[in-house]
Amino acid sequence: MNSGTGTTITNHILDQQSASAGATGAFTHLLNEIVMAAKIISSEVNKAGLVDILGSTGRRNVQGETVKKLDEFSNGLMVDRLYRSGHVAMLASEEDADPIEPPRGCTLGEYIVLFDPLDGSSNIDANVSIGTIFSILKRRTTGPECDLSDFLQPGTEQVAAGYVLYGSSTMLVYSTGNGVSGFTLDPSVGEFLLSHPDIQVPERGKIVSANMGYWDYWSEELKSYFRYLRTKTDDKAVYSLRYIGSMVADIHRTLLYGGVFLYPADSKDPKKPWGKLRLLYECNPMGYLMEQAGGAASTGQGRVLEVDPSDLHQRVPFIGGSAQDVAEAVDFLSGKRSQ
Ligand code: AHG
Ligand code: MN
Ligand code: MN
Numbered sequence: 576m577n578s579g580t581g582t583t584i585t586n587h588i589l590d591q592q593s594a595s596a597g598a599t600g601a602f603t604h605l606l607n608e609i610v611m612a613a614k615i616i617s618s619e620v621n622k623a624g625l626v627d628i629l630g631s632t633g634r635r636n637v638q639g640e641t642v643k644k645l646d647e648f649s650n651g652l653m654v655d656r657l658y659r660s661g662h663v664a665m666l667a668s669e670e671d672a673d674p675i676e677p678p679r680g681c682t683l684g685e686y687i688v689l690f691d692p693l694d695g696s697s698n699i700d701a702n703v704s705i706g707t708i709f710s711i712l713k714r715r716t717t718g719p720e721c722d723l724s725d726f727l728q729p730g731t732e733q734v735a736a737g738y739v740l741y742g743s744s745t746m747l748v749y750s751t752g753n754g755v756s757g758f759t760l761d762p763s764v765g766e767f768l769l770s771h772p773d774i775q776v777p778e779r780g781k782i783v784s785a786n787m788g789y790w791d792y793w794s795e796e797l798k799s800y801f802r803y804l805r806t807k808t809d810d811k812a813v814y815s816l817r818y819i820g821s822m823v824a825d826i827h828r829t830l831l832y833g834g835v836f837l838y839p840a841d842s843k844d845p846k847k848p849w850g851k852l853r854l855l856y857e858c859n860p861m862g863y864l865m866e867q868a869g870g871a872a873s874t875g876q877g878r879v880l881e882v883d884p885s886d887l888h889q890r891v892p893f894i895g896g897s898a899q900d901v902a903e904a905v906d907f908l909s910g911k912r913s914q
Contacts, residue, residue: 581768584610584747584758591751601662602711602751605686606735608660609653609709610747610767616649616693616707617745617760637672637888645699646670649692649707657688664714665721667887668692669856674726674887686734687712687725689856694738695821704742706823710860711735726887730859730880737860738823748774748827750867755830771831776870779899780833783814784825792841800907803914822852826861826895830868835896835904840875850892854884858893871901875908 588606592598632642650670657663658677662684666675669691677683688711695705711734714725737749745760747767757771783804790798804814814834819825822838829836838852852858862872862879872879872895882891894904906912 581761581766581770584767584769587756587758587769591753594753595751601684602686602734605657605660605662605684605688605711606749608656609737612649612653612656613707613739613745613747613767614760614765615652615656616739617741619645619648620699620705620741621745636670638669640696642670643693643696643699645705646693646696653690653692653707653709660684662686663688665725666690667726667855669853669888672888674721674723685714687714687721687728689726691853691856694823694857695819698819698821703821704740704819704824705821706741706827707739708823708856708860709737710856710863723887726855727884729883730854730862733859733863733880736863738826738864740823740827742824742827746770746827748830748864750864752867755864755868774830774868776830776865776868776897777833778869778897780829780835780897781812781814782817782829782832782834783900784816784818784829784834784836785839786818786820787816789841789843792843793839794842794908796908796910796913797839799913800904803907803912822857822861826864829896830864830870833897833900835894835900837895837904838893839908840892847890849890852890852893854879854882854889854891855887858891861893861895865895869898870896871898873901873905875905 588603592603632644632647634642636642650668654675658681661682663686664683667689691708694708698705712728712732716725735751740746748757755774757774758767759770760767807813825836838850840848840850858879865872874891894901
C-alpha cells in the first residue's frame with residue numbers, strides 16, 4: 576500500500592475525537608505528542624548502533640536496574656513532549672521513583688500519563704525489538720497540585736493505552752476504548768499509517784510465552800499447566816514456546832497470533848512473590864489492550880484491570896492473551912484443573 580492511500584494516525588485520532596461527544600481536542604493533542612515522541616525514539620533506535628547511544632549510563636534506576644543510554648534518552652523525550660502538549664496534569668515513569676513535576680510555567684491539563692519509556696532494555700545492545708508503553712488516566716484531584724491518588728487508579732479507569740514497538744518496522748498500537756488499531760511508520764514520509772485496523776486476539780492460540788529459565792521457582796500448578804500445553808490431545812495441538820524478553824514484542828505477537836504470555840508469580844525472591852512486571856505502566860496498559868481486542872488479562876487471582884494499586888511501582892503476576900488460553904491458565908493456577 577503506498578503512503579498516498581493509508582489513513583494516518585493523526586486522522587485516525589481526529590476521527591475518534593469527532594466521534595466522541597464533547598471532545599475538546601485536548602486528548603488528540605496529547606496523543607499526537609506521544610506519536611511525535613515515538614517517531615523521534617524510533618529514529619534514535621534505528622541508528623543506535625551507529626551513534627554513542629548504546630550501552631549503560633552506569634546508573635541504576637528505582638527498580639535497581641542498570642539505566643541504558645536509550646532508556647534515559649527516551650525518558651527525557653517522553654517527559655518533554657508530554658508536558659509540551661499542555662494537557663498533562665502530571666507524569667510518572669518506570670525510570671523515576673516519584674511522579675515527575677512539570678517544568679515551571681508549563682500549561683497543565685487534566686490527564687495523568689504513566690509510561691515505560693523503553694521496555695526490554697536488556698535487549699537494546701543486541702538489536703532485539705524493544706518498545707515504549709503508555710497508560711492515560713484522568714486526574715481525580717481538583718486542587719492546584721496532583722497527588723499519588725491520581726496515579727493509583729485501577730486499570731479500568733484508563734481512558735487510553737498503547738505501545739510503540741521498535742522492531743523490523745516501527746508500529747504504534749493503541750486504544751481509546753473502541754477497539755485496538757495498529758499503525759506502521761512509513762519512514763519515507765515520517766507518518767504512521769493504519770496497517771492493522773480493529774485488531775482481534777484469536778479466541779485460542781498455539782503459542783505460550785514465558786521465561787522457562789525460572790521453572791524451578793514456579794508453583795506445581797503452573798508446572799502442570801506447562802506439561803498440559805506440551806501434550807498433544809484430540810482437541811489441542813502441542814504449543815510452541817516463543818519468548819523475546821521484551822514485553823512489548825511478546826504482547827504484540829500474542830495480540831496478532833493468539834496464545835498466552837505469562838510473567839507469573841515465582842519464588843525467586845520469597846519476599847517478592849509477584850513476578851517482575853509493573854502494574855501501572857506495563858500490566859494495566861497491556862491488559863487494557865488485550866481486553867479491547869477481545870482477549871483477557873489476569874493476575875492468576877483476578878482481572879489485572881481490577882487490581883487496586885497501592886504503590887507507583889508495584890508488581891503483579893501477568894497472564895494475558897487469548898480469552899480461552901487465559902481462562903485455562905487461571906484454572907490450572909487456581910488448582911481447578913491439573914491436566
Ligand atoms: P524493562 O526493560 O522496561 O525493565 O522491562 C523488561 C521486562 C519486560 O519487557 C520483559 O517481559 C521482562 O522484563 C523480561 O524479564 P526476564 O528477563 O526476567 O524474563
Ligand atoms: Mn518494561
Ligand atoms: Mn523500561
